[in-house]
Amino acid sequence: MQYRATISCLRLIALLALLLPAAQGDDSIEAQVHQAQLVGDSEPTFGPVGFTLKYDVRFINRSEEPVSIPNPGTSPVSTSWITLQGLEYMQADGSWKFIVSPFKADAKFSPCRTLPPKQAEEFRSMQDRLVLYDGQLPQLGQKPTVRAGLVLICRQQDGSLFSTSMRTDPFALLVPQRP
Numbered sequence: 001m002q003y004r005a006t007i008s009c010l011r012l013i014a015l016l017a018l019l020l021p022a023a024q025g026d027d028s029i030e031a032q033v034h035q036a037q038l039v040g041d042s043e044p045t046f047g048p049v050g051f052t053l054k055y056d057v058r059f060i061n062r063s064e065e066p067v068s069i070p071n072p073g074t075s076p077v078s079t080s081w082i083t084l085q086g087l088e089y090m091q092a093d094g095s096w097k098f099i100v101s102p103f104k105a106d107a108k109f110s111p112c113r114t115l116p117p118k119q120a121e122e123f124r125s126m127q128d129r130l131v132l133y134d135g136q137l138p139q140l141g142q143k144p145t146v147r148a149g150l151v152l153i154c155r156q157q158d159g160s161l162f163s164t165s166m167r168t169d170p171f172a173l174l175v176p177q178r179p
Contacts, residue, residue, distance in 0.1 A: 028063035031168040051130045058122040061115045070154035071113035081110040084128040085149035112154035146173045
């Protein structure tokens with residue numbers, strides 16, 4: 001079972017290696033995260049600690065032109081359309097420190113749709129899996145300010161993939177106590 005998960009992860013890393021260089025950082029789309037919380041795995045472990053990051057996200061088109069965004073409501077539940085690229089936390093001196101880089105093992109993508117200029121779209125109840133190491137938990141504290149790197153990926157009408165990456169505005173994150 002673990003062998004299959006490792007192979008799936010390696011395939012996904014290869015896919016992302018192909019996609020991410022083409023992903024354009026897009027300043028025209030602003031991402032705001034709300035209602036963020038980490039939910040710990042029910043079974044305590046030693047070493048890496050598994051969490052589910054739950055959040056709502058709002059995308060705002062700041063440009064004068066329409067932009068493509070995924071249309072997750074038109075695809076099966078198993079399709080990917082948003083990927084958490086990484087998570088950073090704000091240190092006491094105001095600098096940012098990278099803490100996690102999760103991956104999803106899914107290569108089916110939602111179709112694209114247009115977000116008109118100066119319009120916003122909010123998606124609720126988003127979830128991503130994270131693994132943090134024991135040494136990272138004390139560094140974070142109980143309510144760190146964090147920001148996330150997100151990649152939006154969708155399939156255009158011609159079948160090609162569109163992707164754009166962005167960093168969210170900083171947000172507070174409640175970190176549960178470890179049992």
